[in-house]
Amino acid sequence: MRLGSVNFEKxxxxxxxxxxxxxxxxxLSAGIRQGVLESLAKIEADDEIRVGxxxxxxxxxxCAGADISGFNFEPEFVRKFIRNVLPFLQAPEKCxxxxxxxxxxxxxxxxxxxxxxxxxxxxxxxxxxxxPEIQLGLLPGFAIVRLHEIVGRPKAKEMSILxxxxxxxxxxxxxxxxxxVPHDKLMEEAMxxxxxxxxxxxxxxxxxxxxxxxxxxxxxxxYAQDAFPFLFLTDDTQEGVTAFREKRKPKFKD
Ligand code: COA
Numbered sequence: 001m002r003l004g005s006v007n008f009e010k011x012x013x014x015x016x017x018x019x020x021x022x023x024x025x026x027x028l029s030a031g032i033r034q035g036v037l038e039s040l041a042k043i044e045a046d047d048e049i050r051v052g053x054x055x056x057x058x059x060x061x062x063c064a065g066a067d068i069s070g071f072n073f074e075p076e077f078v079r080k081f082i083r084n085v086l087p088f089l090q091a092p093e094k095c096x097x098x099x100x101x102x103x104x105x106x107x108x109x110x111x112x113x114x115x116x117x118x119x120x121x122x123x124x125x126x127x128x129x130x131x132p133e134i135q136l137g138l139l140p141g142f143a144i145v146r147l148h149e150i151v152g153r154p155k156a157k158e159m160s161i162l163x164x165x166x167x168x169x170x171x172x173x174x175x176x177x178x179x180x181v182p183h184d185k186l187m188e189e190a191m192x193x194x195x196x197x198x199x200x201x202x203x204x205x206x207x208x209x210x211x212x213x214x215x216x217x218x219x220x221x222x223y224a225q226d227a228f229p230f231l232f233l234t235d236d237t238q239e240g241v242t243a244f245r246e247k248r249k250p251k252f253k254d
Contacts, residue, residue: 006035007057008042013050013198014191015043022058027067028110033088036114040095050198050205052095053190054118055102056111062101062127065109068136071241078232082141085110086221089142092117093216096206098197102190103127103177108165113142116150116176119209122193123168123177124186130165136244137237137252141224146216150175 001008007018017039019026026032036054043052056062066085071077089110092099101107101115103123108130115121115129123129131140131147139160140147148156151174159166171177181189197205231237236252243250 002035003038003042004033004035005029005031006039008035008039010046010049011191013048014194015039015046015049015052016191017052017054018057019054019063020057022056022061024067024069025061025064025106026056026058026111027064027069028085028088028114029067029070032063032067033084037088037091040091043097043099044095049097050202051097051194052099053102053194054092054099054114055187055190056104059105061106061108061111062103063108063111063114064106065111065113065133068241068244073232073238075229078229082225082228086141086225089113089117090216090218090221092119093213096209098194098205098209100190100194100197102186103129103168104183104186106165109133109140110142113140113146116146117142120193121171121177122186122190123171123180124183125168125180126183127168127171127177127180128165129168129171129176130163131159132163132165134161134163135250136240137234137250138231138240139228141228142221145220145224 005021007020009016019032043049099118100120101118103115103121106128107115112129112131131143133140168180172180240250
């Protein structure tokens with residue numbers, strides 16, 4: 001079934017959500033965001049479904065982050081963008097059923113954040129993970145709040161400030177990915193893991209998720225929501241976004 005720009009398939013107790021705009025590296029367009037949210041609502045509403053698996057279509061990317069092609073610098077756009085994107089990225093955390101990100105390629109920016117918002121990341125050995133927003137003069141709003149809890153403060157700062165991607169193996173070492181598997185075994189492994197979870201008692205699984213996620217309240221996201229619009233106002237962000245569109249390196253002011 002097609003939901004927005006996402007394919008939604010029910011396979012017994014497992015729901016498979018495939019982000020499907022590979023020509024834009026499955027960036028978080030309105031269609032992808034709508035499709036993910038509708039898919040999560042279906043997972044929530046269907047008692048038969050016990051676990052969700054999210055992956056990306058195409059060989060190259062899981063998801064390349066926010067849809068830069070839609071960026072503009074009008075205050076109204078910026079306000080809406082931030083207000084939509086942060087709740088979107090929190091939606092997997094809030095889903096009462098376990099979600100697995102089967103990361104098949106690049107997981108960058110919002111794509112990285114979508115992956116860490118899921119309960120588990122199973123990674124292809126070809127995947128790369130990173131928050132490259134600094135190259136646009138921006139920062140990753142969701143990861144700024146969540147990433148240090150996974151990798152520790154210095155590594156989170158390094159990833160955010162340098163914006164350099166890391167390999168699947170390093171992501172696994174850091175605790176971002178639960179395990180790395182050969183690329184052509186990714187879906188098999190992710191589905192087998194999902195089946196294992198689905199065979200456990202529903203209530204206890206759900207309680208485990210809510211217990212571990214109970215510290216992940218929404219309040220700290222308000223900081224990102226309030227502070228991030230200001231980044232869009234800087235000349236460096238306009239230069240970063242323009243440079244991306246012109247396929248050149250940005251020249252930031254000193
Ligand atoms: N939003 C919108 N479109 C995107 C995108 C994004 N986040 N990431 C990639 N695309 C598009 C490109 O514009 C390109 O479209 P085109 O063929 O119409 O020109 C297409 O996807 C393929 O990307 P391309 O840059 O040509 O591939 P590449 O292999 O040279 O580089 C990346 C891959 C991921 C390194 C590069 O696309 C990139 O840096 N993307 C942005 C990542 C990012 O900063 N994410 C955080 C956003 S806040």
